[in-house]
Amino acid sequence: MLIGNGCVDDVLNQNSLAEFNYNHGIIDETYYRKIITKCCNNDPDNCDFYTMTRNESGYCYMETMLNRFLAQAQPACAHYNDSTVYLQRQDVRNALHILNVVPPYQSCNDRISQDYDQGASHIVSQLENVRKVIEANKTIIVQPKFKMPLTYLETLFDEGLDFLTIRGAGPFPASSNEKPKETLQIFKNFINKTEYDTPVSHDLPYEPPQGTVTPPTPIPENWDADPFLIKNLPNLDEPMKSKQYTGYLSVSDTKKLFYWYIESESDPDNDPVVLWLNGGPGCSSLEGLFMEMGPFR
Known part of the structure; x- marks a missing residue:
């Protein structure tokens, strides 16, 4: 399904994050009420997170601003890291069968993303071709095969x-x-x-979610076990519409890749499998799964 004129306004996106995360179960009602009380003066319809520093509620941003680098977290009103907080919860880790040996979830590895040169490999691969064109004193001209006059709309x-x-x-x-x-x-x-x-x-x-938290699963000797069926997710207020599995794939003797497989809601036996690899170098695709274009969006 395609949506024309998708809403990508940064002000609207920032101001809707708290409501979005609450409605999708990433934050609970207690936390949401605290946001409205502390950051919005109990007025959720007129809460401008984007320009928070211009009003009295801006102090809730400044309270954590000085300690944000020590705390390694965004200010309380930013809500850029709600998915990270959710995935770091122990009950969520248990539901996803995350082993205790795995460190807390982080959305990005800043060292990888900062050191990655996105254009270097492509530029180097084309240097020889550019040199030959210059030495031959040639000019590249692109001529389209088909010409379609844009004189109408249909x-x-x-x-x-x-x-x-x-x-x-x-x-x-x-x-x-x-x-x-x-x-x-x-x-x-x-x-x-x-x-x-x-x-x-x-x-x-x-309606608050019901259920009990299962104890952590002991670390198995072989991580490459059968996929683990997810039976429930904390804060999810409706039944899961399709089967979901998690597990680990071997990359080397010392490295594993975590995967989250979600079956198609319509015809899982015949529908194609989509491999989600968004997130950029050094960042997790789970951000897209929760906040951008995944089934939890």
Whole structure:
């Protein structure tokens, strides 16, 4: 499913992080209420995290600013590291079958990302070709094979893609000041494969997750064991829609790669497998799984 004009405004993204993380179970209700009390003057509808230092609530940012490097964490109101805090919780590690020998989760290895030269290998590989072009006194000209005059606009779509317009909405129909309920209705009916005019429920009461925390699993002698089936995830308020597995793959005698495999929700036996490798050099793909384009988004 493609979404035109995806909302990437940094101010909106920053100001919606706390609400997003709460609604997705990354932070619990107690923590969310503390945010609203301490950082928003008990007014969640007018809480501008982006310009927090301009108002009285900005002190909650400054309180941790001086110690952020010692604490190795973002300020309390930033919420850039909520997924990291969630994945460091012991009950979450137990649910994911993370062995005790594995150190606490970190979203990025700064040393790798800072020292990585993204363009070096490509530039070096092309130096010889550039030298030959210069010595031959040649100029490279690209001539397209096909010329298509852009003198018209046409809307084209095929099977599996529906073209809809939300009347009265602007470029960001899901935002609170446009048509969020109508947008949600479209998404839910698309996922459920029902008619788009089918009414849907918009407001659901919060119900704390139930369950007990399982004790840590002893470290096995062979890490390359069968995949571990995840039965539940802390703070997840609804049943898991597909089977999920975690495990380790051998890279060398001393290094292992952790993987999180999530089956397709529609046809796991026939649907293709997508390998998620976003995150950039030195960063974990779990950030994309939770915050960007993964199934928990």
